Amino acid sequence: MNNRNKLFISIYFSAIVLILINSTCIQGITSDWKVGDYYLMSSSDSTENHIKDLVNNIDYFVNSALKFDYQHNITSVDNISKLIYYDSQVLGSITPQIRSYDPEWFIVNRLSVNNLLNSYYNWDYNLNQSVLTSFDFSFTPLIFIEANWTSINNHFTSAVLNESNIIYSLDDPYNPSLKHNFTFGDLLHNATSFSIMGVENNLEEAKQKFTVENHQWIFEFDLTDYLKNSIYNSTSGLFDYLPFDSYKIQTECEYTEGGVLKYYLNRIQYSHTFNNRQYTTITEKILSLGGLPETEESNYAYLLILPAVFFLAISSRIIEKRKR
Amino acid sequence: MNKNAKILVVSNFIFLLLLFSNFSSSLGAIPSWHAGDVIDFGQTSLLRVTYYEGNATSYQIMETNTDFKVNITAVDILNKEYRASIIQPLSVSSILTYDFNYEILTDSFLNIANIFDVDYVWDFEHNTTVLKDFSLGASYVLLLEPEWDEINKIMKNSLNESTIIDTVDDPFQPITYNFTLGYFLNNITSYKIMDKTDLVKAKEEFRPTATKWSLEFDLSGIIHYATYNSTLGYDLFKPIDKYLITYELEYDKGGILNYYQKTIDTSTDYEILPQDLLLDDKIILGGLKAFTSNFALITIFPAFLFISIFVVRKRRKNTR
Numbered sequence: 033m034n035n036r037n038k039l040f041i042s043i044y045f046s047a048i049v050l051i052l053i054n055s056t057c058i059q060g061i062t063s064d065w066k067v068g069d070y071y072l073m074s075s076s077d078s079t080e081n082h083i084k085d086l087v088n089n090i091d092y093f094v095n096s097a098l099k100f101d102y103q104h105n106i107t108s109v110d111n112i113s114k115l116i117y118y119d120s121q122v123l124g125s126i127t128p129q130i131r132s133y134d135p136e137w138f139i140v141n142r143l144s145v146n147n148l149l150n151s152y153y154n155w156d157y158n159l160n161q162s163v164l165t166s167f168d169f170s171f172t173p174l175i176f177i178e179a180n181w182t183s184i185n186n187h188f189t190s191a192v193l194n195e196s197n198i199i200y201s202l203d204d205p206y207n208p209s210l211k212h213n214f215t216f217g218d219l220l221h222n223a224t225s226f227s228i229m230g231v232e233n234n235l236e237e238a239k240q241k242f243t244v245e246n247h248q249w250i251f252e253f254d255l256t257d258y259l260k261n262s263i264y265n266s267t268s269g270l271f272d273y274l275p276f277d278s279y280k281i282q283t284e285c286e287y288t289e290g291g292v293l294k295y296y297l298n299r300i301q302y303s304h305t306f307n308n309r310q311y312t313t314i315t316e317k318i319l320s321l322g323g324l325p326e327t328e329e330s331n332y333a334y335l336l337i338l339p340a341v342f343f344l345a346i347s348s349r350i351i352e353k354r355k356r
Numbered sequence: 357m358n359k360n361a362k363i364l365v366v367s368n369f370i371f372l373l374l375l376f377s378n379f380s381s382s383l384g385a386i387p388s389w390h391a392g393d394v395i396d397f398g399q400t401s402l403l404r405v406t407y408y409e410g411n412a413t414s415y416q417i418m419e420t421n422t423d424f425k426v427n428i429t430a431v432d433i434l435n436k437e438y439r440a441s442i443i444q445p446l447s448v449s450s451i452l453t454y455d456f457n458y459e460i461l462t463d464s465f466l467n468i469a470n471i472f473d474v475d476y477v478w479d480f481e482h483n484t485t486v487l488k489d490f491s492l493g494a495s496y497v498l499l500l501e502p503e504w505d506e507i508n509k510i511m512k513n514s515l516n517e518s519t520i521i522d523t524v525d526d527p528f529q530p531i532t533y534n535f536t537l538g539y540f541l542n543n544i545t546s547y548k549i550m551d552k553t554d555l556v557k558a559k560e561e562f563r564p565t566a567t568k569w570s571l572e573f574d575l576s577g578i579i580h581y582a583t584y585n586s587t588l589g590y591d592l593f594k595p596i597d598k599y600l601i602t603y604e605l606e607y608d609k610g611g612i613l614n615y616y617q618k619t620i621d622t623s624t625d626y627e628i629l630p631q632d633l634l635l636d637d638k639i640i641l642g643g644l645k646a647f648t649s650n651f652a653l654i655t656i657f658p659a660f661l662f663i664s665i666f667v668v669r670k671r672r673k674n675t676r
Contacts (some may be wrong), residue, residue: 085445090422090423091422091445092423093421094419094420094421095418098416101411117539122414122631
């Protein structure tokens with residue numbers, strides 16, 4: 033092939049690519065799911081409970097995990113009402129589903145400020161002050177969504193991640209006309225740390241990551257120093273609000289560019305010490321396209337082998353040095 | 357010290373050793389555990405059910421792992437009883453009395469009727485008998501009288517091929533079908549008793565000092581599951597593809613449970629939803645950390661091997 037031909041082919045190829053890119057831009061929204069498609073979606077719910085008896089130095093673990101592989105077959109799509117019809121098959125039974133795939137519906141019904149920033153404050157009568165006793169950033173994702181990310185990202189930055197959002201309003205027990213309003217800003221400022229879209233402890237910088245094409249959202253809150261554990265004290269007849277040794281919340285959601293849920297994670301990990309026992313609980317919900325990413329067993333083996341390799345690597349290095 | 361004095365000390369020592377060993381054997385089996393001892397155990401229990409549906413695999417896992425301590429407060433050698441409380445992370449039991457005579461193991465937990473708890477039934481579809489159930493009832497006790505000779509003798513004698521382990525009446529004729537231990541063993545896919553694949557060799561392994569017993573049964577394709585057919589009015593039987601049962605029990609010489617494990621591993625090709633079932637129960641002396649340290653050893657060894665090879669190779673390269 034001579035140089036002119038080569039040039040011609042490369043120009044031709046570039047032109048086709050440009051046309052294709054432009055046509056996608058013109059169309060704007062290109063969802064990659066359609067009638068007749070089949071998707072396998074794993075759903076896993078697991079809980080780990082660990083009790084450490086600090087006096088006798090003995091442990092108790094109870095772990096449970098449920099994983100269901102759902103096989104979704106898209107049967108029809110209603111483009112006017114933005115509804116998707118699909119059959120969900122699991123454990124031998126098929127259930128027809130009708131779901132909205134409209135991002136606006138998702139925002140209003142699943143990503144509302146009230147739903148995401150759902151918190152609870154109580155009055156601590158022992159210390160005569162308010163305490164945060166519950167916070168959770170979980171939501172139920174849609175499996176299929178119109179691949180229009182602009183409104184979701186805008187919603188996060190302008191509506192949800194707004195420091196002035198009132199997340200709870202607590203009546204003062206001594207003055208009924210007085211209300212204590214707690215804002216999302218209060219929560220962030222009192223949190224041990226937080227990380228949004230991988231940006232640590234800086235909300236304004238994190239907001240920059242919610243670009244119009246972004247389809248992955250990551251939130252982490254460490255509320256160890258702020259959230260308290262309510263334990264009823266039968267002697268005083270009041271609740272004691274005790275500190276946690278750790279309290280961490282993690283929520284992640286990612287879609288494919290074309291609007292199929294790729295990964296969703298909600299993980300809450302907390303531990304507290306009471307009566308010489310340390311209680312640790314980890315609850316985890318995962319939705320994952322095409323199967324779970326990795327097994328618990330492989331994680332465990334990896335954790336054990338890594339220190340072993342390190343140890344041996346270091347010792348062999350010492351031996352080498354000594355020989356010199 | 358001169359040579360003579362040395363000989364005297366050594367011979368004295370040997371004499372004392374002989375004296376003590378004779379003394380203890382004349383008293384019979386003396387447990388190595390005493391009042392005041394606190395013995396650590398770790399217990400794990402795993403249930404895993406897996407369902408298969410085309411490309412999809414669903415499962416359910418339940419796992420409980422716990423440490424517990426046996427705090428022995430008194431031992432009554434004459435009546436073969438001990439008093440102890442069980443300390444667990446969430447509770448401390450009251451002090452209760454437990455038997456430790458060897459018969460509780462041979463009469464109940466290692467009894468032949470418990471080990472070979474089989475159920476043969478009539479298959480009306482094929483007009484024959486079929487194996488419907490097998491459950492290994494064998495279990496454990498934590499502390500035991502270390503009468504290894506007696507235990508092994510009883511076990512060895514009870515493993516008799518002609519022992520009838522189940523009977524089925526023919527529904528059409530006045531015949532009773534007797535299923536013997538020999539028939540059962542010869543008609544299952546495979547088995548191992550004390551790691552031996554035939555009963556005669558297996559029985560030789562029940563030596564007077566044996567403190568470890570193991571059983572493995574493979575009933576894949578031999579054991580059946582039943583589905584009731586309402587039209588026909590009787591059960592239809594289909595073979596279970598995989599059905600493995602293992603059992604292991606080991607004590608230290610003094611009668612403390614060292615290791616116990618029982619597993620059931622099955623795969624059944626049910627028409628609607630094929631499924632696997634795994635049950636794994638274990639107890640180990642030393643607490644849960646004993647499981648982890650054993651596991652770490654298994655993983656550390658290949659790592660060590662790999663690194664050693666790597667170091668040797670590197671050195672060879674350097675010397676070239």
